[in-house]
Amino acid sequence: GQQVMQIPQYQHVQEGEDFTTYCNSSTTLSNIQWYKQRPGGHPVFLIQLVKSGEVKKQKRLTFQFGEAKKNSSLHITATQTTDVGTYFCAGPRNQGGKLIFGQGTELSVKP
């Protein structure tokens, strides 16, 4: 069945270093969403990408949707301790309401 894989599972960085997490789907996605979950918190919606090759920025965060709409990435420039948390990608399974999440990438930032 359809799968959404995310790598790496964990990433430890020094504050100020860059960070990237990758999301790969076994099937073409109509859109992809990214969420952030702080330790002990709930997922918070960050962004949705819809178009092939789309790139969106939110301050130090850059989101990309692949040309084939099967992969996506989230890049954080110059990480800060406030970036700590788990980042999830998610894509719809079909035209309905099913949503498949990747396993998430847990980011820790050492001051």
Added chain:
Amino acid sequence: EAQVTQNPRYLITVTGKKLTVTCSQNMNHEYMSWYRQDPGLGLRQIYYSMNVEVTDKGDVPEGYKVSRKEKRNFPLILESPSPNQTSLYFCASRSHGADTQYFGPGTRLTVL
């Protein structure tokens, strides 16, 4: 304040004792969904609802029931809980046509 609320936030119960986790949203959202989160598995969708009286299975519906009698509420029912349903549960909602899905604070369930 726009929000999704869940109750209870924490629950310890025993195998076979029926329980309900409530979820309510005050944003008039059509779409609501339940997820469970387990270490290493991310978030897995249990059930979702596109609108009142319209529900459908997600990826892991076994052992769960839902109902959507009112737009604002979407309770999750465990008729006979088992230890493998020990997990962190999240309810979420969004408006049709909108990108943003709002999550509740989570319910940590332990089944002994």
